[in-house]
Amino acid sequence: MTTAHEIPSIDVTVEGMTCDGCASKVRSALTATAGVTGADIDVASGRVSVHPDGTVDRGDLEFAIDGAVHEAGYSVVS
Template structure:
């Protein structure tokens, strides 16, 4: 059985986060996303590490992450 810690995380860069309030909005949006267990956010670099639970395939989850970040008012950049 695969645990959440064995599933590879997804790293993205989020544009526009400037404070802990911004990070909180992004974290809340991601936490409400199916397939996401948790997210680690570094405001200074804009890096977000999303920890999936394995219930959603990676492509669908990446699409959902992009949408959740957009809905929170920010943008995932390549």
Template sequence: MSSTEYTVRGMTCGHCAGSVTAEITKIPGVTGVQVDVATGRVSVESDQPISADAVAEAVDETGYEVVSA
């Protein structure tokens, strides 16, 4: 089990968090996603290594941007 933290720019509400969570959850191997809108932190738990590019692409699909991992 692995957990990686990302900072995402642009999230402002629960709907934002839900969109980001839903999209990241589609990545194979992801077992959990925790979003803190106030800080912009997104924690991704997985049962296998997940590439930062895959997470960035998923976040981009929702209209937000990963600014650091």
């Protein structure tokens, strides 16, 4: 059985986050996404580490993360 600690995080760079308020919007959007248990955000670098719960296929989750970030008003940089 896989535990949450064994599931690798999905790391992305989010463009446009400039403050803690921005980070809060992105975190809220991500944690409302099915398959996500949390997100660690570094505003200075724009790096976001998304913690999956293992219930959603990784490819589908990456697509959902991109959509959630976009809905929050930001974009994921490839």
